[in-house]
Amino acid sequence: GESVGLHLPTLSVQEGDNSIINCAYSNSASDYFIWYKQESGKGPQFIIDIRSNMDKRQGQRVTVLLNKTVKHLSLQIAATQPGDSAVYFCAEWKSQGNLIFGKGTKLSVKP
Amino acid sequence: DAEITQSPRHKITETGRQVTLACHQTWNHNNMFWYRQDLGHGLRLIHYSYGVQDTNKGEVSDGYSVSRSNTEDLPLTLESAASSQTSVYFCASSREEDTEAFFGQGTRLTVV
Numbered sequence: 001g002e003s004v005g006l007h008l009p010t011l012s013v014q015e016g017d018n019s020i021i022n023c024a025y026s027n028s029a030s031d032y033f034i035w036y037k038q039e040s041g042k043g044p045q046f047i048i049d050i051r052s053n054m055d056k057r058q059g060q061r062v063t064v065l066l067n068k069t070v071k072h073l074s075l076q077i078a079a080t081q082p083g084d085s086a087v088y089f090c091a092e093w094k095s096q097g098n099l100i101f102g103k104g105t106k107l108s109v110k111p
Numbered sequence: 112d113a114e115i116t117q118s119p120r121h122k123i124t125e126t127g128r129q130v131t132l133a134c135h136q137t138w139n140h141n142n143m144f145w146y147r148q149d150l151g152h153g154l155r156l157i158h159y160s161y162g163v164q165d166t167n168k169g170e171v172s173d174g175y176s177v178s179r180s181n182t183e184d185l186p187l188t189l190e191s192a193a194s195s196q197t198s199v200y201f202c203a204s205s206r207e208e209d210t211e212a213f214f215g216q217g218t219r220l221t222v223v
Contacts, residue, residue, distance in 0.1 A: 032209040043201050044154070044216030051209075077170060089153060093209050099144060103153035 006045040010036070012108045021105045023090035026071060032093040035064055035075045037086045044089060047075070077107075085109045117202050117215035124222055130189045132218050133169065134202030142205045144212065145169075145177060147198040160185055192222045193222075198210040 013019045025033070031052035036044035047061045050066050050073075057064050061075040073090050087104045094100055115136040115172060124130050134143065141162045148212040156169030156179040166177050176188045183187040189196055200221050 006138060031156060034211060036214075043155075043203075043216050046211050046213070066162075091212075098156055098159050098167070099203070099205070099212055101146070101154040 003075045009103070010108070012049075013080050014108060015080060015082060015087050015111050016110065017080055019075075019080045019107060020086070021075045021077075021088050021090075023102050023106065024071060025073060025090075025092050027092060027094055030094055031093045033064070033066065033073050034091045034093075034099075035062075035073075036089045036091060036101075037043075038089065039086045044107040047088075064100075080107075080109050083110060084110045113213045115169075115202060115204055115213055117200075117218050118218065119218060121219045122221070124192050124220070126192060126194060126222055128192050130192050130220065132187045132200055132202075132220070134185045134187065134215060136202075137183065137202040138194070138204060138206070138213070139182055139184070140204035140206050140213075142212070143179070144203040144205075145185065145187045146201045146203065147171065147196075148201060148217075149198050156194065157200075158185075158189065168178055175176075189220075192220075194222050196220065197222045 008070050035047040035048045038044045048062050048064050050057045050064045061078045065074045087106050089101050089104045091101045118133045141219045145157040146192050155171045157175050160166050160179040198216050201216045201217050203212040
């Protein structure tokens with residue numbers, strides 16, 4: 001069936017290192033993807049998005065890469081900081097017009 | 112500032128009772144969504160709406176209903192609460208398809 005999922009449920013990195021969070025999707029008809037950050041006790045917050053006509057999009061310290069050939073999405077966080085500790089979700093706008101989330105990756109940043 | 116608010120933030124109810132969770136957004140967004148979040152399942156879509164009088168079932172809609180009588184509100188009703196519906200519920204809205212969705216702070220519901 002169609003799904004959005006993540007390769008790694010947890011990721012622990014040293015402060016200052018780069019983080020990479022991965023996501024696989026199976027709906028080739030989807031054309032818009034979003035990364036969300038969720039801190040404990042809060043709702044998901046938008047980080048960055050990408051449309052299927054792009055391979056890469058950069059924000060402040062974050063980069064999203066989209067590989068449509070292998071249906072893979074990744075979020076790169078440069079110079080990871082303690083404030084980046086959270087659960088990260090990829091989400092996909094499905095062709096039926098609803099927003100579906102993957103299961104999430106917990107990022108822990110060690111000082 | 113425009114925002115999306117959920118109420119209550121915490122709710123404890125008994126099995127079999129009807130419960131309604133409120134969601135209100137001031138962005139004038141067409142699309143609104145309800146998700147539940149449980150450990151090991153991430154965020155799962157319950158119901159969604161593309162506009163007034165429009166409602167659609169999501170992945171886990173059994174036992175839930177919504178109504179959209181105006182643009183700003185999408186209340187979620189549990190017809191007869193069950194312990195399996197103990198969860199954290201999130202409401203979200205977006206201007207249209209393929210645009211960023213904004214989330215509320217969540218409602219933690221416990222069914223005892």
